Amino acid sequence: MGALHEGHTVLIEEARDLAGESGVVVVSVFVNPTQFGPEEDFDAYPRDLDGDAGVCADAGADLMFAPSAQAMYPEGFSTVVEETQLSQHLCGVSRPGHFSGVCTVVLKLLNITGAQLAVFGEKDFQQLGVIRRVVRDLNLDVEIVGVPTVREDDGLAMSSRNRYLDGDQRLAATRLAYGLELAREAYFGGERSAEELLSIVEDTLAPCGFARVDYIELVDAETFRPVERADGDSVLAAAVFFGQTRLIDHVDLAAVECLEEEVPEEEMTYS
Amino acid sequence: MGALHEGHTVLIEEARDLAGESGVVVVSVFVNPTQFGPEEDFDAYPRDLDGDAGVCADAGADLMFAPSAQAMYPEGFSTVVEETQLSQHLCGVSRPGHFSGVCTVVLKLLNITGAQLAVFGEKDFQQLGVIRRVVRDLNLDVEIVGVPTVREDDGLAMSSRNRYLDGDQRLAATRLAYGLELAREAYFGGERSAEELLSIVEDTLAPCGFARVDYIELVDAETFRPVERADGDSVLAAAVFFGQTRLIDHVDLAAVECLEEEVPEEEMTYS
Numbered sequence: 001m002g003a004l005h006e007g008h009t010v011l012i013e014e015a016r017d018l019a020g021e022s023g024v025v026v027v028s029v030f031v032n033p034t035q036f037g038p039e040e041d042f043d044a045y046p047r048d049l050d051g052d053a054g055v056c057a058d059a060g061a062d063l064m065f066a067p068s069a070q071a072m073y074p075e076g077f078s079t080v081v082e083e084t085q086l087s088q089h090l091c092g093v094s095r096p097g098h099f100s101g102v103c104t105v106v107l108k109l110l111n112i113t114g115a116q117l118a119v120f121g122e123k124d125f126q127q128l129g130v131i132r133r134v135v136r137d138l139n140l141d142v143e144i145v146g147v148p149t150v151r152e153d154d155g156l157a158m159s160s161r162n163r164y165l166d167g168d169q170r171l172a173a174t175r176l177a178y179g180l181e182l183a184r185e186a187y188f189g190g191e192r193s194a195e196e197l198l199s200i201v202e203d204t205l206a207p208c209g210f211a212r213v214d215y216i217e218l219v220d221a222e223t224f225r226p227v228e229r230a231d232g233d234s235v236l237a238a239a240v241f242f243g244q245t246r247l248i249d250h251v252d253l254a255a256v257e258c259l260e261e262e263v264p265e266e267e268m269t270y271s
Numbered sequence: 272m273g274a275l276h277e278g279h280t281v282l283i284e285e286a287r288d289l290a291g292e293s294g295v296v297v298v299s300v301f302v303n304p305t306q307f308g309p310e311e312d313f314d315a316y317p318r319d320l321d322g323d324a325g326v327c328a329d330a331g332a333d334l335m336f337a338p339s340a341q342a343m344y345p346e347g348f349s350t351v352v353e354e355t356q357l358s359q360h361l362c363g364v365s366r367p368g369h370f371s372g373v374c375t376v377v378l379k380l381l382n383i384t385g386a387q388l389a390v391f392g393e394k395d396f397q398q399l400g401v402i403r404r405v406v407r408d409l410n411l412d413v414e415i416v417g418v419p420t421v422r423e424d425d426g427l428a429m430s431s432r433n434r435y436l437d438g439d440q441r442l443a444a445t446r447l448a449y450g451l452e453l454a455r456e457a458y459f460g461g462e463r464s465a466e467e468l469l470s471i472v473e474d475t476l477a478p479c480g481f482a483r484v485d486y487i488e489l490v491d492a493e494t495f496r497p498v499e500r501a502d503g504d505s506v507l508a509a510a511v512f513f514g515q516t517r518l519i520d521h522v523d524l525a526a527v528e529c530l531e532e533e534v535p536e537e538e539m540t541y542s
Contacts, residue, residue, distance in 0.1 A: 084350070
């Protein structure tokens with residue numbers, strides 16, 4: 001959607017790597033109206049095409065594709081691509097219609113570009129799961145590649161929406177990543193109860209009075225259905241409003257289990 | 272969906288022609304469960320893979336693609352492609368879910384085969400319009416080609432479902448094409464009122480008591496919305512049950528207007 005930041009740079013660099021010398025790397029920049037709800041921030045969403053063009057070039061992209069809404073949705077546009085299971089949970093509950101907007105535009109972008117491979121950020125892990133499902137279900141010949149979340153030094157997951165935050169909100173927003181990290185440490189220390197893990201995140205957010213929780217959930221990493229006990233297939237995910245700004249973040253407990261197996265405990269850090 | 276008849280032969284021959292020497296012609300044969308309603312004829316739908324293979328070979332196809340339902344809809348399949356405007360009329364009213372089943376499977380088949388061009392019968396003219404819309408909206412790089420309805424000597428449009436008809440029903444079914452033809456002649460003679468044109472078809476069907484009309488409508492050829500007065504953009508379409516067998520047929524009044532311009536009246540026939 002543009003307003004490209006360092007997280008996007010990493011996506012573009014990954015695409016450049018995977019495409020090799022002969023491949024063409026296209027970055028789509030399109031603030032897609034159909035994935036915003038009527039009360040959401042479509043009009044306010046940051047737009048910076050000139051800045052984006054610079055980021056694309058610096059990161060090694062060959063093309064930036066920034067179509068108009070009119071070109072993407074011509075008169076009489078009447079087709080919707082919908083994922084009906086994974087989309088029902090987490091962000092799908094508070095953002096009805098969001099994922100069908102995403103699925104439809106992603107399918108269009110994949111068809112327009114003729115992409116053989118497409119790179120998405122793992123920060124939007126539900127979106128990534130939904131897109132993988134649609135690509136499989138509709139037999140698209142496209143490889144979907146996920147790239148780990150890129151974070152600010154203080155842990156905040158990079159997002160174009162971070163630009164909305166004022167000083168106090170920006171400070172408070174770090175508590176989302178921190179709360180998730182504390183819950184991950186608790187899981188790693190043996191805590192398995194969803195209730196306990198969620199309350200760690202809630203308690204971390206509580207001191208900043210203006211944080212309004214949309215959801216904090218422990219879910220299965222494949223189905224996104226809530227689970228009561230954590231295991232290596234679980235993801236702890238949250239969406240929280242800081243003022244008007246809704247941010248999402250998550251920790252993947254499977255990743256912790258991998259770490260647990262591979263790295264001697266004394267060498268591990270949880271910064 | 273298989274149970275291939277002469278109408279399909281013409282489609283395959285057209286594909287063969289368009290594909291040329293170097294092209295590969297694939298015929299999909301798949302009785303798609305998701306486009307049948309719960310009360311419809313999925314189980315009874317005629318299946319004849321051996322016969323179909325012969326028809327494909329004789330008509331010049333290179334491949335017949337006849338997947339299992341399990342291959343097309345693996346566990347956890349959860350994606351739906353929906354057209355939301357054209358699908359709301361005509362068959363969409365009496366067959367809820369039908370066109371989303373069609374759109375989803377057609378998109379899958381186009382992606383699986385990697386088709387550059389796909390041939391459909393104009394008999395299912397609403398389906399053809401819906402597919403053209405989805406292909407445009409989702410930016411598929413596929414040319415959709417329509418082929419005129421192939422008819423039996425007595426005018427009945429060819430359909431795999433004609434196999435269901437007993438002798439009396441088969442006889443009665445000809446009255447559908449005949450009624451539409453009479454209405455077309457009336458249009459050609461100057462009649463423009465939808466009401467009058469529809470009643471010509473109704474009156475033609477009335478003598479066979481067991482024909483149950485699902486719909487007879489005069490609609491705009493682009494939007495499939497009902498119109499009150501006929502012009503060159505109108506289609507007169509009908510779906511009628513003969514016993515348990517639901518048949519569809521239509522006449523395109525635009526085609527008549529073309530004819531009107533090109534052919535001297537004394538040379539025209541309406542057989």
